[in-house]
Amino acid sequence: MGAKIGKNVKIGYLSTIHTTNYSNIAIGDFVQIGYNTNIKVSKLNIGNFSIIGNDVQVNGGGELTIGRGCYIPGLFIDTSGGVNIGDFSALPPNGNIYSHNYSHTWHNPGTKYEKYNVKIGARTWMGAGSSLLNANVGDESLIAAGSIVLQNIPDNAFVIGNPARVLKENSYNKIEVSLFNDKSFQKDILKSYKNNQILFINELNEISQAYDIIICNTCNIDTNKIEATVLEIDKSYIHNMKKSVLPTIKQLRSWGIFLSY
Secondary structure (H helix, E strand, C coil), rough: CCCCEEECCCCCCCEEEEEECHHHCCCCCCCCCCCEEEEEEEEEEEECCEECCCCCEEEEEEEEEEEEEECCCEEEEECCCCEEEECCEEEECCEEEEEECCCHHHHHCCCCEEEEEEEECCCCECCCCCEEEEECCCCCCCCCCCCCCCEEEEEECEEEEEEEEEEECCCCCCCHHHHHHHHHHHHHHCCCCCCCCCCCEECCCCCCCCEEEEEEEEEECCCCCCCCCCEEECCEEECCCCHHHHHHHHHCCCCCCCCCC
């Protein structure tokens, strides 16, 4: 069996995926891989709606798992010990992720180098130029630009420095109900969809007219009985996905709203 490739996947020119067994390659729906990106792994799993940028270099020949809706810009990832990235997380442009360590071995002949299974939590953001060396990062944490992470970071931490240290708590805040009536928000999202048939509503309990897209905080109807694509923010979920809605989903990301299925 060969690689499992989802719907509407785009892979840029000069990009390659190398492995010894292509049945270990799984790429979800609406995944984008930029140009000049080279991935060498034993196993690869990329979740729906993730974006792999240009000039990403993945080496080490280990396992790489990228969750749904992630953003992976131009950086270096070493998968020697395995790397697992949670849903809706962003890695650092011009950064590094390492999962092995030779520093102790270098000065101690007869000692084998160490591998680490690196885990980066869900909805974690790593700033430009930061690096993660053989450590884990919890959910909903923020790594400041230029930081060098050498030890495990807990959930909901704001981290900065070299070596990086926890400066304060990083809270993940629920969306404000007032956003759905915010005219600047509506105008910005409407420009992403040429038909402009978008309903903005906090709680979806019924539909009185036809819309192409419904953006809501919570959905209390059976979406199988309607044609519209429903973007349910509270659950970060897309119901009835259509290719024409992709620009709207990307525009919502600029407001910190990440969605997938």
